[in-house]
Amino acid sequence: MASTVTSDAVKRPGYGQLLRTPGAWSFLLPGFAARQPFAMLTIGIVLLVQHTTGSYGTAGAVAAVTGVSMALFAPQSGKLADRFGQRAVLVPGVLVHAASGAVLIALALADAPLWALFAAAVPTGASVPQVGPMVRARWAARLDGSPLMSTAAAFESVTDEFTFVVGPVLATALCTGVHPAAGLVAEAALTLAGGLLFAAQKRTQPAHGPHAAGAAPAGGERARTSALSVPGVRVLAVAFLGIGSVFGGMQVSLTAFTEEIGNPGVNGLLYGLFAAGNMLAGIAVGAIAWKTGPRRRLIIGYAALTVAASLLWSAHSVALLGALGLVVGLSIAPALISGYTLVDSLVPASSRTEAFTWLTGAVALGQAAAVTVAGRLADGYGSAAGFLVPLAGTALALTTLVALRSRLTARPASRTVARGVGHRVPVAVD
Incomplete structure (x- = not known):
């Protein structure tokens, strides 16, 4: 007699099953290190600029410029990653971020005028590596159509929140206990090391360009829209x-x-x-x-x-x-x-x-x-x-x-x- 059986693994996908996905740990560990700076950047800027200027208003303004710059440029980074691959975008991005972060630190310590801090904050925010979205894209490529996608989304949300708990604490401890610029220095170092390690995981990188699933609709038309x-x-x-x-x-x-x-x-x-x-x-x-x-x-x-x-x-x-x-x-x-x-x-x-x-x-x-x-x-x-x-x-x-x-x-x-x-x-x- 014919019958159809639905396994409990499909009915009740859990974190254990998710983390047994082939290749998952190869991008999760470097991805976790590379996304820590995302939560350290704002507080690191605020603490450094407030120390050098004595103004929370100025510090908040510089941090806000960084945030707006990141928000405006992040989707363009994602679009380029979909077209040319994550590695092609991530490697130059982390190099630019580390360099622009170093310039921002130097300007702040040199008591540079506000316009100069703004000028350095723009590329610093624009080049923040979008590791979280890239990890989510890798999960989506690995789990395409699987009920584990919801579990993966939950796992990433927990990881993001853990990052926002650990990152600010680490940055604050470094800025107050070591040097006012130590938080941003650690942020740049983690971005560079974690980002390059993550980019090196080529096997789990989603397909890109015309080779990506869904890149062209039925009938062969190519649609490269936002x-x-x-x-x-x-x-x-x-x-x-x-x-x-x-x-x-x-x-x-x-x-x-x-x-x-x-x-x-x-x-x-x-x-x-x-x-x-x-x-x-x-x-x-x-x-x-x-x-x-x-x-x-x-x-x-x-x-x-x-x-x-x-x-x-x-x-x-x-x-x-x-x-x-x-x-x-x-x-x-x-x-x-x-x-x-x-x-x-x-x-x-x-x-x-x-x-x-x-x-x-x-x-x-x-x-x-x-x-x-x-x-x-x-x-x-x-x-x-x-x-x-x-x-x-x-x-x-x-x-x-x-x-x-x-x-x-x-x-x-x-x-x-x-x-x-x-x-x-x-x-x-x-």
Whole structure:
């Protein structure tokens, strides 16, 4: 008698199965080292420039220029990686980043004028290696069509959040305990070493150019268009701008709050609770066998994030703010992971790296804007006003998501099918 059996491994994909993917560790370990600087750059610039100028405003402005530059250039880096290969983009990119970072350090220590710091900050941000999106693209190439893709997206979210816990702590310890420039020096060194090691893993590099799966549609037409031309990617970019507003708004407003209560040392604890919530939720999302699709999970998760963010401004105690920060963190991961999971079904393989970098860039842009706006609000009206930035950012993004949710529908795999195939459920016949 004929029968069809679905294995538990497919029903319930887990982290163990994911990490047994052939070749995974060859890009995960160097990729982890290469992405650490992503979280060290902003805090390293702030601490160095504040030390040399005595102004948090100037330090924040230089860091914001770096963030905006990265957000604008990251998608172009992703597009080039899809076309010419990750190695071809990554090797010159890490060399430029290390050199421009060294110039920025030298200018800051030499008390150079602000315009010179801005000039050095632009290439420093523009050349930040997009290792996270490149790792996600490698997972997508390895797991194409597998239910493990959602697990991989969760794993990457946890890795990113762990990076944002370890990176700032390491940079701060180096800047305060060794030398004000030590954080940026370590950032440049890790970028160079990790980036070159990651680029050397040629076996796991996704196919690129005309050889990439999905590079040409049915009928042989070549379409070399931007991933941003896909309506769903534009909607996700708006959603990720809102997530960036949470990261930026929380960083500034938590710092302002702890200074207002005269206990700045508790800032690390509060931000740690926020980051821990994100990590815990990311682990859980990857371990659960979901019965609902990523689009619905994205909208539900984003609604929860908006509600949690709307309460931050009203917290007036460390305990309450810590609890709310934990809830906000728990709400971010489901939305973030669902968004990254949707990319695999929205764009062809030939545009995946670019699509991932648009989303990463949107987070960076939202964070840079939030840092600037929340900083001004906190200076003028207190930390409670700064917490309004995450509320506004997530509310606007949620409205966009709900209104344009139909654009997050997966692209059809193909319109050319054999006659009589795919419209009838096969049955077993004795």
